[in-house]
Amino acid sequence: MKLSAPVYHLKRQARLLSRQSKAPLHEALDRIAAREGFASWSLLASKAAETAPAGGLFARLAPGDLVLVGARLGHGKTLMSLELVVEAMKSGNRGVFFTLEYTQRDVLDRFRAIGVEPARFNHLFDFDNSDAISADYIVKTLRAAPRGTLAVIDYLQLLDQKRENPDLMAQVRTLKAFARDRGLILVFISQIDRSYDPAKKPCPDIGDVRLPNPLDLSLFNKTCFLNEGEIRFQAAR
Known part of the structure; x- marks a missing residue:
């Protein structure tokens, strides 16, 4: 799995997106996940955990x-x-x-x-x-x-x-x-x-x-x- 940035960076992007769009954080996380090719943040995080150090x-x-x-x-x-x-x-x-x-x-x-x-x-x-x-x-x-x-x-x-x-x-x-x-x-x-x-x-x-x-x-x-x-x-x- 190749992400555009480390997970903690993606989370930071989601928090910024949440503030800017006034959307709930879980929605912002899912939007970031979709950009990375995943149906939801939970799927992205689960996949990342499999390869975590x-x-x-x-x-x-x-x-x-x-x-x-x-x-x-x-x-x-x-x-x-x-x-x-x-x-x-x-x-x-x-x-x-x-x-x-x-x-x-x-x-x-x-x-x-x-x-x-x-x-x-x-x-x-x-x-x-x-x-x-x-x-x-x-x-x-x-x-x-x-x-x-x-x-x-x-x-x-x-x-x-x-x-x-x-x-x-x-x-x-x-x-x-x-x-x-x-x-x-x-x-x-x-x-x-x-x-x-x-x-x-x-x-x-x-x-x-x-x-x-x-x-x-x-x-x-x-x-x-x-x-x-x-x-x-x-x-x-």
């Missing part, structure tokens, strides 16, 4: 991993993280999405954007957007989670936004030890610093992660960076 990436993850997924705003880091959740659930594991940014409806809409009907995984998926999200909260929430559970933290830079929370370094160390002990996979969505220049480097890397507070990025043993449809995956040696 998340399956190959998930196959390279293991219990105990701390994974960093980084990209500029609008370049697919949330969709990639949700695709990893879906891959975990397809294999029979639980998926959890912790967020300080999105509502449950936002996340369910993004599942549909990647061709997944959320009801299919109701028994395996948990959504949590508590204002209390921090390392201690995540540890408490996942204490009884079975080995192989994949949890997404959206996003890294917000973990220590409250003064009463431990500093970011301490929280990531806590979560690293917890993931290793419990056999969980923790995926952290990360912002990229504004100094990153795609004209000089086609894809960001670990040096481009936005760090308002000190953090040893070697705590993450696997990274995935995205830009303009390009994906760079790296595992620590």
